[in-house]
Amino acid sequence: MGGKTFAEKVKNAARNLKPAVLASAYKWAKARGLPVIDVLTTIVLESRGDPNAHALTEKEDSRGAMQINIRAHGDTIKKLGYKPDDLYKLDVGIEVGTYIYAAKRKAVLDLLKKTTRKQEYDPATLIRLYYAGPKYAIAWIAKGQHFKNLEVYVDHWKEAKQAVAEATAAGAYA
Numbered sequence: 001m002g003g004k005t006f007a008e009k010v011k012n013a014a015r016n017l018k019p020a021v022l023a024s025a026y027k028w029a030k031a032r033g034l035p036v037i038d039v040l041t042t043i044v045l046e047s048r049g050d051p052n053a054h055a056l057t058e059k060e061d062s063r064g065a066m067q068i069n070i071r072a073h074g075d076t077i078k079k080l081g082y083k084p085d086d087l088y089k090l091d092v093g094i095e096v097g098t099y100i101y102a103a104k105r106k107a108v109l110d111l112l113k114k115t116t117r118k119q120e121y122d123p124a125t126l127i128r129l130y131y132a133g134p135k136y137a138i139a140w141i142a143k144g145q146h147f148k149n150l151e152v153y154v155d156h157w158k159e160a161k162q163a164v165a166e167a168t169a170a171g172a173y174a
Helices: 006-015 019-032 036-047 070-079 084-088 090-114 123-132 134-143 150-169
Strands: 054-056 061-063
Touching: 006 036, 006 150, 019 036, 019 090, 036 090, 036 123, 036 150, 061 070, 061 084, 070 084, 070 090, 084 090, 090 123, 090 134, 123 134, 123 150
Parallel strands: none
Antiparallel strands: 054 061
C-alpha cells in the first residue's frame, strides 16, 4: 500500500526538528515579534525542517527551511545583504523567512482591520494563505473569493500546527 499520509509526515517532521532549527526559529520569532508556533509550523510545512530544501518549478525557485521564493523575494534577499544560495544556511534562511513572514503578517492584520467581512479562519491561518499567495489571500479576506486549493492550504496548516503543538507538549523541543 501507499506511503505515509500528509498528517503522518508533518507529525514526524515536527517531532524530529533538529536543535539548530529550533534555536534559529525561536531566535528569529522573538526578534520579529512572531508566534514561534507559526514559524515552526511554516518550517514543517515548507521543508519538513530541511535547510537544504529546494523547490524548482516554472513559477517557483524556493530555497531553505522556510522555502523563500527567490523570484518573488529577490529584492528582499538582496536588501538584507544576502544572495539566493545563502538561504541554504539555516540561520539566514530563517532570518529572511521570518522577515518576509512578519511583513505578510502585518499586511494581513492591516487588511483585517479594514474589512467588514466576517472571516471563516483565524488570523494565523489567513497569514498562512497570504504566505502561500498574497493576491489570492487578499481576494479571500476582502471578498470571500474562493481560490484553487484553499481548503488544502487550510487543512495542511491546521494539521501541521497541531503536530507542532503536540511535539511541544510532548517535550520534543525541551
